[in-house]
Amino acid sequence: MPIISKLESKFGRFAIPGLVQIIAGFQLLVLFMVMVMSPEGAAAYLQFLELNPNRLMHGEVWRLFTHVFIPGNFSLIWALIGAMFMMWIGRGLESAWGAFRVNLYVLGWMFAVTVGALVFHWPASGMFLFQTLLFAFATLFPNEEIYIYFILPVKMKWVAALSAGMTAFIVIGNPALLLPVLLAHLNFFVAFGPGFISERARMAQVASRRGKFESAKPPEGTFFHQCSVCKKTELDDAQLDFRVLDSGDEICSVCRAKQTGG
Template identity: 30%
Template sequence: MRSVDSWLDRFAYRHPKFGIPNLMYLIIAGTVAVFLLDQFSGGTFSALLDFYPAAILHGQVWRLITFIFVPQTYKIFWFIISMFFYAFLGPFMEREWGSAKFTLFYACGILLSVIFGFLSYFITGFSMGPTASMYYVNMSLFLAFATLYPDAEMRFYFVIPIRAKWLALLYVFLMLWDIIQTPTMFLPIVLPMMVPSILASLVNYVLFFWSYLTPYFRRFRHQNSRQTINFKKAAREAKKDKGYLHKCAVCGITDADDPNMEFRYCSKCNGYYCYCANHINNHVHIQ
């Protein structure tokens, strides 16, 4: 079965005109414009553009698109940092993927945010705030970068050198921490606004990196399967009873005699025969 991301790759390859060149720069420009207008309107401008499902259902359909330009912070320092972050990762991923695939990634993020935003509204009936934003989808660009270049060195706060994969883990932790640190009394307000965006970003990331993640899913499933658990249990019991786990069928050396010796089981022998590193390729096959 073809992986999910391969279908997306084929779509992007067959529809190169689907891409919007320099898309992230356009989004940054729109976000900066809304941020500046909010400084003079006390945030009123963002309120007219944000994702309020009730308002959309009453005809304000422009919110289905304009919510992507709404700033997620009004503190100028963190706003500038986030814009620099997007200005680096967005164009980099566009060069890596091509305009068509990058645009598809962002468009899927918007669509999923809209879907989860409406689901949050219909399930909870929450109407006190926006139920969708692009903050976590934008931040998932970092997960995409870290998946492709896990050992790339980046500067944390422009000073501390750290590998991308560790920063990605930090991002996932902080994403969960945003929910964990919320006081219980505010959860009914925060969760309907935050969870849809988190789910949209994670689902979007999994769709575009399915082939990268599948081996980890398979490994986890194998390590936690009943067969593997029973095998490890039997191995521990055998080692406890006999004092060793592996024994060479030729020379008789065991892993208790030499803990550094490597042992292998021969697939050509008719049976379950173990051999040390000296005899795995130098023995008569038992038939």
């Protein structure tokens, strides 16, 4: 996108390398803090980090950023696996996009969910940041494989499809979440929507041209040359050579040779 390229040329030096890995690291740190605290202290700590619109309007601006550090899962094993997976995805995206575009993608998500929280009081779950990163990685590297339980290879496109299906199931159970979920994936739609639309348009043009070509082809069994003597056509023998007589009729090379005694 030309606009993104111009922004990158001007502000690319301000990008934070490894931003996704940093977020994953802070999520593990928050998990550790929650585990060593009492239940009351942990609840107060998470409330201190969450994106609370009322507290934000009272000057607690750190909430614009700290809500991203709240882990989506508080099980140690799953949180570790999720953080490692998130770091791996972050490295892949940065290798494909560069640090600036990854930063823009993450900041775009933060902006969208912040607007939703402030204006509509929608939830700003950090889980959807991970999901949008997963969708971006699966779009760029659909055939990249991961090994479930270090045994079963699964391509990223199927992992993303399963994740999307689970989210769709949640939305079906609670339709009120539809708009918040769409807003939380707005960065993905903005990043990949134009390319997806242009690709579908290109495929439609190709299909249209192929249809016109197929319709322009002569029906099966159609011939262009027929010998006026033996009535054979090029479909009967591809080796036949046809010549036009002075009368306008065609004659094949075999009949012509017979007539000339050749």
